[in-house]
Amino acid sequence: xxxxxxxxxxxxxxxxxxxxxxxxxxxxxxxxxxxxxxxxxxxxxxxxxxxxxxxxxxxxxxxxxxxxxxxxxxxxxxxxxxxxxxxxxxxxxxxxxxxxxxxxxxxxxxxxxxxxxxxxxxxxxxxxxxxxxxxxxxxxxxxxxxxxxxxxxxxxxxxxxxxxxxxxxxxxxxxxxxxxxxxxxxxxxxxxxxxxxxxxxxxxxxxxxxxxxx
Numbered sequence: 001x002x003x004x005x006x007x008x009x010x011x012x013x014x015x016x017x018x019x020x021x022x023x024x025x026x027x028x029x030x031x032x033x034x035x036x037x038x039x040x041x042x043x044x045x046x047x048x049x050x051x052x053x054x055x056x057x058x059x060x061x062x063x064x065x066x067x068x069x070x071x072x073x074x075x076x077x078x079x080x081x082x083x084x085x086x087x088x089x090x091x092x093x094x095x096x097x098x099x100x101x102x103x104x105x106x107x108x109x110x111x112x113x114x115x116x117x118x119x120x121x122x123x124x125x126x127x128x129x130x131x132x133x134x135x136x137x138x139x140x141x142x143x144x145x146x147x148x149x150x151x152x153x154x155x156x157x158x159x160x161x162x163x164x165x166x167x168x169x170x171x172x173x174x175x176x177x178x179x180x181x182x183x184x185x186x187x188x189x190x191x192x193x194x195x196x197x198x199x200x201x202x203x204x205x206x207x208x209x210x211x212x213x214x
Contacts, residue, residue: 006053007032008032008034008056009034009037009054013058021033031117047078054084057083083102085107088109106129106130111131162192163213165204
């Protein structure tokens with residue numbers, strides 16, 4: 001018995017791009033394009049009558065509603081629909097906004113067909129997908145005017161370690177509280193110093209206070 005195809009809706013204001021993308025995806029045995037919409041408003045009306053599994057949503061579209069705003073509204077009403085932002089915008093601040101509105105992935109339009117299908121399958125499986133180029137920027141940084149606050153790049157565990165260190169706890173005490181090894185905590189501390197640019201724990205705590213994290 002053949003596996004059911006993933007039903008995909010394409011939302012993009014560029015008609016030629018949407019049609020080309022439709023033709024490309026229809027060549028796949030794993031994906032079925034069930035429609036194209038050319039604005040956020042059209043997408044909202046479409047999902048009320050025919051719900052896709054995954055939406056490929058452009059970030060910027062003319063009119064009163066952009067892709068991220070449409071994402072927030074769709075996710076709030078249809079939480080099972082997975083939305084993958086497909087865009088030309090390559091600044092981390094856009095990724096942050098998209099994920100905050102409920103998008104499950106962020107992909108640049110210069111991706112390959114195989115990369116796009118892999119991203120669709122990833123979000124369909126309930127996982128987050130971030131374009132490798134964006135992941136690289138998160139690790140090595142980007143231009144200051146596009147870089148979001150560094151505190152937003154800390155993992156939850158790093159934030160937990162930071163709060164406990166700021167409380168004056170030793171690495172051994174933090175490890176005991178978080179049920180991990182002392183070596184793991186030492187690694188988190190090194191990562192925190194590296195990400196924030198602080199030279200020692202005292203500077204790290206001052207930075208955390210300034211950022212309002214502790």
